[in-house]
Amino acid sequence: MPKTVDHEERRRQIAEAAARVAASRGLRAASMREVAAEAGVSLRLVQYYFDSKEDLLRGVLKHLGGRIAARVARGVESLPRPAGPREVLYAALTALIPVDEDSHRVVLAYTAHHTLTLTEPHLAPEGLAYANALLDFLAERFREAREAGQLAVDEDPRTSASVALALVTGLQSAVLAGRHSGPTAVALLTAHLDRLFSPVPR
């Protein structure tokens, strides 16, 4: 019996190739033809899975959001059990900083595609889904941390989560721009969280 084509796997393979082209040569180079060449498939196959350049961009953004979410999940799962909300927050947020070649490439491609959606709003919905889910997750952990007495009682969990997520977004950008190394960005994130969790009286 012939092997059934795994459509999800094919889409993933093409999206991954598109991310590679975007990260190495820029979004402007990521034409359907270039993506097909990078993926080692025909242009027609790319067109079968993605109707248009816009459809491909949406697909890549969704794929990369999934890749980043998986990094966060792995970071949290690798913690010794039982893990408290504070440890989960450090692990989840740290997992968002590019510290190796793969995370650098994924975050760079995500940033490039996401930025494109800012000026081409018809691409936007896919770009927000991942960040919104993450914000909810972080806010819930901050709420647990506050209930466990690890956070000042006047600290609003949703504010803490929004600030932490914005900080990580900015740190990602600083690492991609070469302003900070990955480890320095992790140290800055840690300094922020330490300050939040252990307010020092003057």
Place this chain on the structure above:
Amino acid sequence: MPKTVDHEERRRQIAEAAARVAASRGLRAASMREVAAEAGVSLRLVQYYFDSKEDLLRGVLKHLGGRIAARVARGVESLPRPAGPREVLYAALTALIPVDEDSHRVVLAYTAHHTLTLTEPHLAPEGLAYANALLDFLAERFREAREAGQLAVDEDPRTSASVALALVTGLQSAVLAGRHSGPTAVALLTAHLDRLFSPVPR
């Protein structure tokens, strides 16, 4: 006598038109021809001032960095004198958040051009100059605030400045993506600074 052409003004006019095209229709639409049409000048004139699309992108990035730096300077200058380091920090950082149509457009165009430099590193130097100067300025104000006893003594000024700048970058991105309104982003920034300046003992 014929009026001498103000070359700086011409460059500024073209860069501003390019930023408008990028902010309204996306960087992909910002061809030399489209920019010329938007600026109301000939394609040849654009080519006279900017040798190539890359040269134009560099010019736009530098122009927008200057626009943003000017917003920061205006924010600081509008403070009642004498202004302390703490007030200067709030004013400078708040001025970076898009809160009206003009700042939204400038920050959006800057972000789009800056992101392009991430995958096209030959464009990068112009993109970093503005952020590096701002980081130095912020670190100096945090140092002054610490010396004035407004900040915990164990707070490293450069760390505070790097965290604040990364946070603002992330908040800009969140406003552009429609995740936060401008006022909400300002409130989040204020909450972060309040926490830094007034550590609450638990």
